[in-house]
Amino acid sequence: MERGEEKLSVRNATRAATAWVASPVGRLARIEVLVTISCCLLAVLVLLGSGRRANRRATPRLAVWSALMLSYPAVSYTIGLMQSASFRNELIVVWGCFLLLLLGCADGIAAYTLNDSDQQARTILNQGLQVVYVFILLLSYVGALPLHLKVLLFLLWALSGIKLGMRVRSSILAGRDSVLTVENKLIADYMSNKEHTEGGRDYDAATMKGYKYVVAGEADRPIDPSHPEIVTVEKVWQCQGILLSSSDVDAAARRRKDICLSFAMFKLLRRRLGGFPLTEARLNKTRDFVKVGLLAGEDHERMYRVIEVELGFLFDFYYARYRSPKETLIPDMLLFAAVVVTSLCTLFSPAVVDHRPPSNTVATGFDIWLTRTVIVLFLVLESFQFLMLVFSDWHKVKMLCRYVREPSWHSRPGLQRMLKLMCRFRLIGYWNNSVGQYSLLSACLHSQRKGVWRLPLPWWFMGFLIRTRTTRHRNLPEEVKRSIYVFLKNGLARVRYGEYSLEKNGVLNILRLSARPTKLQATSAVERILIWNIATQVCDLLSQGQLGSEPSGSPIKKERLVATTLSAYCAYLVSSAPELLPEHSYDTRLLLEGVQSEAREALKGCLSRDGIYHKLQAVQADPAASVHRYILVEGRRLGEVVHNDMPSMVNRWEFLAELWVELLLSVAPSDNMTGHVQKLANGGELITHLWALLTHAGVVEKRTMIAESYIV
Template structure:
């Protein structure tokens, strides 16, 4: 029976939906604006489809509050020009009806355009980051809010002071307008409260005084077992804004109270949850055993504490030497310095130690990577995850919808002059999508598509409306899920769990376990790097493969960083005798020379299961080459010099490959053979020639001696390179890392964050580190 209703010849379609379809297609019968209307509908369909697909598929496998900045910029520009264009088309559609004198109500075409403008305005928050920095920007910081408020005011004028005379139609569009207006007010109030709060916008200046005070009170207190360093750690995770404080000439002085974890409630509501209180709680748990069973939760809280310290550095509050020394001990002695198990059998002792070191390295880099992700989301999140807490969940996702629902009900009643029964009846009868049903109406319209172009473009109009509505619904659901499953909400719950040692703690523990069960089914961010090779066919950064940083590389970098502060500051490797010529030039030239050599050796000896040193060397080599090619600003030294070195290498490679055809189309084997011939030629002073010459030397040594020793040398070289590249050598370098956060962060940014915390700096002059091959 339902299918018969969708028959183009059925009485249902012809009688019930005929007037709606006629009004929707009537604008196409006028030849003078047919092309404009058709073109607009097509462009809107493309934009709506793109918006829907980007929302659906870009986040399908990863719960993230972050949107690619390039995509966000494209959508923002598209939506910015949308309102003026749609306003013009709205006035044209309204004028066409006025010229005919047939109707005293807005035409269906005009109402469709008005509906698009409202739905797009509801989606606009997707392209705006929720940046919460206290005392910054002045009036310029409100430009986006003022612009959006002006758009919403204009839409309100079109709805309430135009030709929408039907109470039901005015109530329908007025409800959507109220939803857009209340969401703008909600966003504005949330950001304003956050900017003035010591927990968010003003936290850096508060934390600077807090860290200075606790470091003075503790003194040099980095002795003892590793676990004790973490249990004594007073780095604030949450709650420092609640401490009693007095303003002083140097900042603030606090009455510091730490949360107790031996049972019962916290000693005071104004107690700070510290890294130490969470680590002590893990030992004190007797019932839930939440932190004991999942140590990642403790480390997540440490990541959050470090994020707050690093954010303070980015907002012009420098890290003192005492703090860097304290953090160095906490990370490398505490987090990475736990005692290894003892074994009587020396043969198995190294294996056990190696496994333990892998676990430490994975824990270290996951902590710092989570910290960098906190930074990325803080400065570039399009969802309010920064404010994630049980209280914000209650107000934003439970109480606010009630307020919006009440405002919508009042709007419907007011549009009918207070007649409640007539208000809801007219809302249904005056709007075909509600009275008939959008699916039935779409079915009838689709059944007419093959008859004429106007029917086709009318179907496009309906499709645009449906896609925009589905995108908005999907965005609301996705924001809620991102909030619940975010690391921010998890840290807030863990702090609540730490400070409440009664029945409420058991309830919070149950909630945490439920969230973890869902998070474990979804992909989580890993420490990954892009892979670029001069022997590959891919030269676009967006299409480069991404791999997880090998555990072996993490272990070697961790070992090098442990000794990097005092004993041996990071520097580029230097060699004696035979390979001294590879050290000429800056870091970009060094990377390119050794990358070409590593790629040649890898191509000469392909294996199905590479060893540990080979995995580490090839992954780091390709990542460093990627940095030179696409992010030279993240490397130490002059960016222009790095760009010129890469440009010259590309030009030389293009010549050796026989022009553009060979440069873009030669396979890996052909490129390898060409580069081997370069090693025998006269190009000995250029990057390409040096790399080919070094590659030939490594290949000969691998054949003559032991290939394992060559890959061990390369692993050490590339470890030294990335450790050398990590620390910032200027504020320009720091700014480059901050800008990289907009892209989601890089592995080199993780190393920079670790070096910044621990006070690791680059050596001004390289010192000999390796023997010649």
Template sequence: MSDHVPTRAKKLWDEWNLRCVVLISLLFQVVLIFLAGSRKRRASLWLTWFIWICYLLADWMAAFAVGLISHGQSNAISKELASFWAPFLLLHLGGPDAITAFSLEDNELWIRHLLGFIIQLIAVVYVFFQSLPNSQFWLLTVLMLLAGAYKYTERTRALYGACLSNFKAALLPNPDAGPNYARLMEEYSAMVAARVPVTIAKEPERGSSSLSTNNNDNNNIFETEILSPMEIVLNGYKFFNIFKGLIVDHMFSFHERNESRDFFFRRQAADAFSVLEVELNFMYDALYTKMVMVNSIFVYLLRGACSVLIGMCLQQFICLPKHNISLSDKIVTYVLLGGAVCLDLVAYFNLLFSDWTIVSAKQAMSRFLIRSPFGKRNHRWSNAMSQHSFISFCLKPRFRWVNTVADFLGVKDILDECKYKKSIVCEQNLKEFIFNELRTKAQKAQTNKMAKEIYSARGECVLLDYPRHYSYPLISSSVSDLESEYDESLLMWHIATELCYFTSTDQSNNNPNREICKVLSDYMLYLLVMRPKLMSAVAGIGQIRFTDTCEEAKIFFQRWRHELISTWSTPTNIGDRKVSACEKLMSVKTVVKPREVKGDRSKSLLFDACMLAHELEKFGEVRKWEMMSKVWVELLAYAASHCRANEHARQLSEGGELIVFVWLQMAHFGLGEQFRIEAGHARAKLLAKEVNTEYP
């Protein structure tokens, strides 16, 4: 009996292995073509994992099926039919347009995909020749082989183009030697020898100007114009072509800077964010999909030819006699052919209503596409902000044994994200506030020095508008890059914001600045604690500071646990728990600086933040929240502009982040180090009395 079961299982596997594997391979293609694009619109950990698993298994399953066919391990299927199925797997390995790379690292492995393509193609051709000369499907196999080989080539080419080194190389300008120095000196020496009075004049590059966009910026900065949906897409594409080099730290000219500033200075916040959304959508497509690769007339023609080949295969298979083919094999073949046709139609449909078609179509056609139900897009990113609250984290600790097991399994960070992270909608009033603050700062950047000061500020520039802060040294030192590191400033301001928020006297007045402070504070702590890779350029020892501060807070709350419980209306009311906890923290007398008592061993900032909160309270309710909201925008802008560009690009495949929009918006306002601010010289002239000679 023990030998009988494995024999039956082996027989069942030999009979159905290839049929099941090719159908599962097709199933993964269907899942990816419909779900892969949703990862840029939904910030869901489970969705990301599911797409990642499908992405990996899709390639593995197709390659495994090719291996089964090439080794002849399916005895129940004829070699002729198996050789016809093999090119379908090349088609599957080519993947859908919606995803060529799951992450940026996949693009760097383009050469591995190229080698894989060559090996799989050789295997499929080998299987084809094995089926000759008696195969009735030889013509169908050749047609499908051509279509599959092209699809796989398309994917490999897309990976090659999205590889960051190749992406950067494609952006390099033509070599520029500048004015002809040797020729100029020859002419100059000849004139000097002939005692002809001569001077060298430099002609500025056409389109150069001062750092400001124009002399009237201060007057017409708020003369906004509303954009139509089509104008939003067209302008998003225009600025994508100009600023896509941000991903690879490309340098930009003063002309590009001024053009961008001039455009965004005259936009409303809603339109500006919509343009940025379209621009980032194009960046996502360029890095993770085939859209750049397929966006040309030549590729459209090749794709049309592939579709014709697939259609011919379906028509020919219908007409061929199939008496010697089993019913199950007929069904599998029809499913493969029908699936190939349907996937092709879905790809055409997605391409037709994509932003790429809108920007390349005629004006009337573009209007039709963007107004159609399929062309309307509510959003191109998740429009979500993750939140992480220090007080909530400390009041809701996990059991110690859970932490021990989670640490052992290496899933502590995942459990923390599931338990303590929450997501909220990024409201329009928050976008408007951030945009207006950045625009006001950009307007002040009239010189290169001022632009760098604003770019490097993490709260200092805001405090200049509030002279009273000089009376409170902790406020000044908490945002100074000379006295505190960025992660130290962020954590202190987050805890101080929590303390002010939950002990505020105007909680029922719905102060918009108060809510903005809370949302940005929780968002920035989420980035610092749960997105350390994104914030690695500015995080410093943020993780150590956070854990030390949490430990001190937990010890403090545990000590006063019974007193805190007596103030709660209900034990499960987390709002009451936060209020009473913050009030208890604020009641601690902080006459002596914590560092003078504890030394420098512990990096906890708990009571430093309490001291900061006490100083902030002295500004009064309205003034306090107004100043704090602006400081939080500056802290956000600092992190956005100093994080690595490739980390911003990585967020595009995970639902997007508000910090990515701020990074791009700052670049459009000219706030950064990626601009060649001063104008060069297009040519030099020799001026001799009334005669001049130009040297381009």
């Protein structure tokens, strides 16, 4: 009896809830919930969209991806539900207008992956349909709205249409297809025919004399560097205005010039991504551009900063709705002012401030607060989006180029102070400044502890599971950045997959790789990475007790930090980003999974880090063994030799640090431009920065470093 009464109670409650949802109040509540969800999605898209490259955590990236996928369907469904409502509430049309405006200001991100970068036409069409739907909604309420609210809402709708029109115009002017065909062709022809002949042999990379790399001014005609509209790197450096002073004392002026330099480098890199050859790659002038120009002085941060800004332009080009330097911001400023004034008038209008719903209107009590919240949210997001536009590097480059073209601006202190202020601020970072870390032996030990190897899983899936659970990210240490800078400055022309470091330290004979098993090919770059990753871990294990007595900040600990960080980063590239390495990604994955399987078998029963070396000692070399056994045994052997036969601990870790810098630089040149651009979507990798830097030094093909003794 009680059970029957309980079922009846549940049935009645379900019927009551269903009836309430179908009632006018229930439908209004559904619309309010959907408006709230849509606003949250658009807020995430605006606030986190462009900043996702500066955040390595997965949660913000997942939030941005979800917002990009769901925002337009959510807004479309919400406006459709508003149109089909059988009740009247004048605030609904206010929500519709501001949802439309919010949809228009969420333009900080155009794509989440490279495959999405050509979907702007679909997005614009979707927004155009929402403009039509909101107009129909306005017409249905035109007789019930107060006159002042009617005027404001129609004005807001018109401003939404104007914003959409400006977006279409911007998309046409800055269309990627047009840039990749027309502008890239102009830059390619100019660099192959005119740049090095116009600059001649009289060049100086320290002062950028003779470097006529185009910053701005190219149009649909062959480029002439003497044309007053063409701004080159040389002209920027020769500018006599205070804003771009050539004095090395003014660090701020140097940074402003470097923004223009980064933009010119972005155009050269984009030309390569468009499939055009780098005809200047083999010129000494190109090598000196990096070695004498970017690597000059002792400020290693400048090299990274210039490349970061360059890759920031590349990110915007593919993944954001960037503004071409050819466009003026005057229409945007006027539209922003009109939208803000109209929105404030709506927020403080009698219909919103003194809201008293008519007796025949359906209301919930929450609707007026939702209206105020939506308007305030739009004002915040629209202001943020406008500031992002004003303080963007694209706008800075445009204004600095105008400063170069207009000598009259040099004598206007007010204008110069405004430009200084604009160039000083940036609202988002360029990248997360972190590197992935993965150590093969430690990962296999982790699988022993967690019992992953006992699970009845395919060996390839087991390897993937181990990698995902043992891969982490850490901030890029300054010691690592400094070591890469010093090596590039002193050994840019001597990168040979570790051979230069072996020769320099006089250990080429004792640390040369031993004979490989029969019928195996020559050692590949990925094999070298895995061998030396194991060797570095073995050396670290054997040195652990001695390192504990060293004071913090000692040279030994600094060099050890560089060696272990880069060793784990190169192994991370093998495990998580093989497409950025010279070998085919499929072969790289197969090699890693085979070595993992061999290492797990060798470490079976090992439950502590201290026992790794003793387990590896039991693994013996076999002339008929597989390449996976060879890598494991050779890595252990080299680790023992480095620990036992190097003269001192300082030299030991100094050698390993230099070796890993050389190995990373050796694998940085790549023909897979698409892989690097795809990685930019999630913040980018350190190897992408080095890839771009070496490209500007003329190192553009991986086979150059394999077949020849020197890369430059």
